[in-house]
Amino acid sequence: MSEKPRLSLLRIIEMNIGFFGLQFSFGLQQANMGPIYGFLGADEGSMPLLWLAGPMTGLIIQPIVGAMSDRTDTRIGRRTPYFLIGAIICTLGLFAMPHSTSLWMAASLLWILDAGNNITMEPYRAYVADRLAPDQRSIGFLTQSAFTGLAQTLSYLAPSLLTAFVARDVLDANGIPVIVRIAFVIGAILSISTILWSVLRVRELPLDEAERAELADKPLTARATLAEIRDAIREMPRPMRQLAGAMLCQWYAMFAYWQYISFAVGRSIYNTTDHTSPAYIEAALTAQQAGAIYNFIAFVGALALIPVVKRFGARPTHAVCLAASGIAMLLIPGASTPAALFVLMLGIGIGWAGMMGNTYVMLADCIPPERNGIYMGIFNLFIVIPMLIQTLTMPLIYGPLLGSDPRNVLMLGGVLMLAGALATLLVDAGHRAPRDQGLAAG
Numbered sequence: 001m002s003e004k005p006r007l008s009l010l011r012i013i014e015m016n017i018g019f020f021g022l023q024f025s026f027g028l029q030q031a032n033m034g035p036i037y038g039f040l041g042a043d044e045g046s047m048p049l050l051w052l053a054g055p056m057t058g059l060i061i062q063p064i065v066g067a068m069s070d071r072t073d074t075r076i077g078r079r080t081p082y083f084l085i086g087a088i089i090c091t092l093g094l095f096a097m098p099h100s101t102s103l104w105m106a107a108s109l110l111w112i113l114d115a116g117n118n119i120t121m122e123p124y125r126a127y128v129a130d131r132l133a134p135d136q137r138s139i140g141f142l143t144q145s146a147f148t149g150l151a152q153t154l155s156y157l158a159p160s161l162l163t164a165f166v167a168r169d170v171l172d173a174n175g176i177p178v179i180v181r182i183a184f185v186i187g188a189i190l191s192i193s194t195i196l197w198s199v200l201r202v203r204e205l206p207l208d209e210a211e212r213a214e215l216a217d218k219p220l221t222a223r224a225t226l227a228e229i230r231d232a233i234r235e236m237p238r239p240m241r242q243l244a245g246a247m248l249c250q251w252y253a254m255f256a257y258w259q260y261i262s263f264a265v266g267r268s269i270y271n272t273t274d275h276t277s278p279a280y281i282e283a284a285l286t287a288q289q290a291g292a293i294y295n296f297i298a299f300v301g302a303l304a305l306i307p308v309v310k311r312f313g314a315r316p317t318h319a320v321c322l323a324a325s326g327i328a329m330l331l332i333p334g335a336s337t338p339a340a341l342f343v344l345m346l347g348i349g350i351g352w353a354g355m356m357g358n359t360y361v362m363l364a365d366c367i368p369p370e371r372n373g374i375y376m377g378i379f380n381l382f383i384v385i386p387m388l389i390q391t392l393t394m395p396l397i398y399g400p401l402l403g404s405d406p407r408n409v410l411m412l413g414g415v416l417m418l419a420g421a422l423a424t425l426l427v428d429a430g431h432r433a434p435r436d437q438g439l440a441a442g
Contacts, residue, residue: 004133004205015131015202016143018083021187021194022120023148025090025113027155028187029054030258031291032180033110035284038262038275039175040103045404047259048394050103053111054255055391058384061118066377067225067232069123073215077204079123079130087195089116094188098181101174120195122377129364129372131205138309138361142302145357149299149349156291158183168281177281232374237366240379242427243359247382248389249420250322250355253413255387256394257329257348262287263406265341268333286338290345297349302357309361318358319424325351326417333407351417362427 007015037050065082072078093113100106128140159168162179170178207215266272266283274280309317328347335341360379367375394409402408 006133011202012140012143015198016147018195018198019144020147020151021190023151024155024187024190025117027152028184031156031288034259034262036106036176040106042103044263045398046395048391050107051259052391053114055384055387057114057118058380062122062380063229063377065119066122067228067374070374073207079127080199082123083120083195083199086116086120087192091188091192094184098176098184122380125376126372137364141360142306142357145302145353146299148356149295149302152295153292156288156295160285160289232371232378239366239428244382246420246423248386249416251383251386252390253416255390256409256413260406260409264410268407290341293342294345294349297346298353301350301353305353314358314361315424315427318354319421321351321354322417322421326414329410329414329417332410
């Protein structure tokens with residue numbers, strides 16, 4: 001295996017610009033799907049079931065697409081076709097979402113939108129691992145994390161910024177504010193344009209003859225793909241298996257946070273449970289502004305974490321990040337003013353920076369490079385299965401255990417984040433598979 005050419009920081013940034021558009025789309029979902037469902041008459045207790053699209057499409061699509069991209073060889077690359085297909089689907093979903101006229105329509109469009117995002121996501125992470133030399137991967141993944149923070153800062157803030165041009169109480173016929181519709185149009189344009197920028201500016205490395213010969217022995221068929229997924233799960237490196245517990249805690253907590261933060265803010269700051277009231281629109285905007293703050297902190301924090309991870313390692317750094325997020329979630333229900341809420345976003349932002357960068361540094365350090373795509377796809381199961389568990393269990397515990405109060409959901413999230421920090425410390429430092437170590441030594 002030939003040594004990979006080193007890239008300048010500017011080129012690493014350019015290769016991740018497409019991740020900006022992808023994460024702008026995710027940010028729009030996180031910030032607006034709860035309010036959209038509220039505007040369309042959803043019940044708080046059953047709210048998680050309407051978010052089922054994310055974990056289910058991730059569970060089904062990402063491992064399959066990851067394995068397929070490992071076995072793909074086209075004129076434009078092995079990962080690029082998936083970027084483009086996913087970006088087109090995502091763009092169409094973003095254009096359509098704010099025109100939803102019912103809960104079932106919004107939930108159905110979320111399935112389409114999440115399918116597009118998931119087709120793009122893991123091939124994109126594999127592309128970064130493929131393209132960069134081993135000692136540049138932490139910069140690559142933390143740059144992705146920085147773009148996640150920047151994109152989601154702007155996507156969360158977009159409706160509030162648009163109030164400078166359109167009044168916040170101007171609604172479309174379906175009851176969804178016009179500012180939300182315009183924000184989704186902006187997201188649709190960014191989704192396709194940024195992906196095109198990255199794939200044209202930093203093209204994939206061509207496969208060498210040995211890699212082409214290996215692909216010829218692994219045909220791209222459904223049976224072979226499923227067999228590859230089965231074998232990869234069976235041969236999963238020990239550090240990757242150990243990450244499952246930490247991922248369960250942190251992603252259950254974060255998914256619950258996205259679903260219930262606007263409702264919690266409505267109660268603690270605006271004293272309202274009426275999802276059609278002007279006070280709830282204010283609560284939704286305040287929650288989005290808080291989201292913009294924590295994502296901006298994640299953007300800055302991801303860059304600051306690069307030398308920290310290099311010196312102390314990804315594992316202890318990530319444990320500290322999750323602990324900061326857990327403490328913040330525990331304190332959010334006591335915040336009675338927007339200013340107090342915004343201060344607590346420091347902890348959420350540090351945790352989010354770690355979740356989007358550190359875990360992938362730990363993963364890339366322990367998986368064989370020829371299986372980057374499939375293991376990135378399988379690793380997504382560690383994200384979507386906790387989300388699926390949260391989706392199915394929250395309606396069962398929301399009333400009996402959490403008193404039908406969204407503020408208690410956030411406190412549960414805080415406890416789980418702290419548990420995730422402890423679980424992270426139990427993960428082996430880990431090293432890449434012996435085959436890769438031998439290649440590197442040679």
